[in-house]
Amino acid sequence: MKRTPENIGQPERRSFLKGGIAFIGGLISFAIGVPLIGFAISPALKKGSKKWVDVGIVDLLKGSRYKKINYTFQSKDGWVEINKKRSVYVTDKGDGDFVVFSRVCTHLNCLVRWNESKGQFLCPCHGGVFDKEGNVVDGPPSRPLERMPLKVEDGVLYVKEA
Numbered sequence: 001m002k003r004t005p006e007n008i009g010q011p012e013r014r015s016f017l018k019g020g021i022a023f024i025g026g027l028i029s030f031a032i033g034v035p036l037i038g039f040a041i042s043p044a045l046k047k048g049s050k051k052w053v054d055v056g057i058v059d060l061l062k063g064s065r066y067k068k069i070n071y072t073f074q075s076k077d078g079w080v081e082i083n084k085k086r087s088v089y090v091t092d093k094g095d096g097d098f099v100v101f102s103r104v105c106t107h108l109n110c111l112v113r114w115n116e117s118k119g120q121f122l123c124p125c126h127g128g129v130f131d132k133e134g135n136v137v138d139g140p141p142s143r144p145l146e147r148m149p150l151k152v153e154d155g156v157l158y159v160k161e162a
């Protein structure tokens with residue numbers, strides 16, 4: 001374009017408008033894109049939320065001594081909802097005071113078994129031994145058995161699962 005007194009400044013104005021439009025377009029894309037991306041990937045970043053799972057009716061569990069209970073619960077892992085199986089030992093300490101031990105050995109996650117004659121939990125994998133309180137007595141585990149968070153509500157015993 002030939003420069004005349006009338007068009008002096010037009011290319012600058014045009015490029016300024018183009019730049020302004022691109023900037024506003026970028027802002028709009030950013031404003032829409034960031035929440036969309038956050039919404040799309042947030043389930044993958046979330047840890048499964050904990051939930052209470054029904055383990056049994058308290059009246060039926062009264063007097064239990066290291067009673068093995070298996071149950072299944074739904075857990076959300078990212079976008080996927082899966083059924084998880086769990087096995088625990090429930091023991092009644094009296095006065096409605098229960099303790100629920102996870103069966104998962106704290107060494108390498110094998111399932112421990114309660115041995116009534118020895119009064120201990122024994123791990124079949126590497127010889128881990130836990131006392132009746134879940135404390136390590138022998139073998140490679142360095143931590144006690146997990147005691148599941150629990151509550152009693154409307155006569156039902158619940159444990160908290162991830």
Ligand code: FES
Pocket residue numbers: 105106107108109110123124125126127128139140141
């Ligand atoms: S997994 Fe239990 S002792 Fe190794």
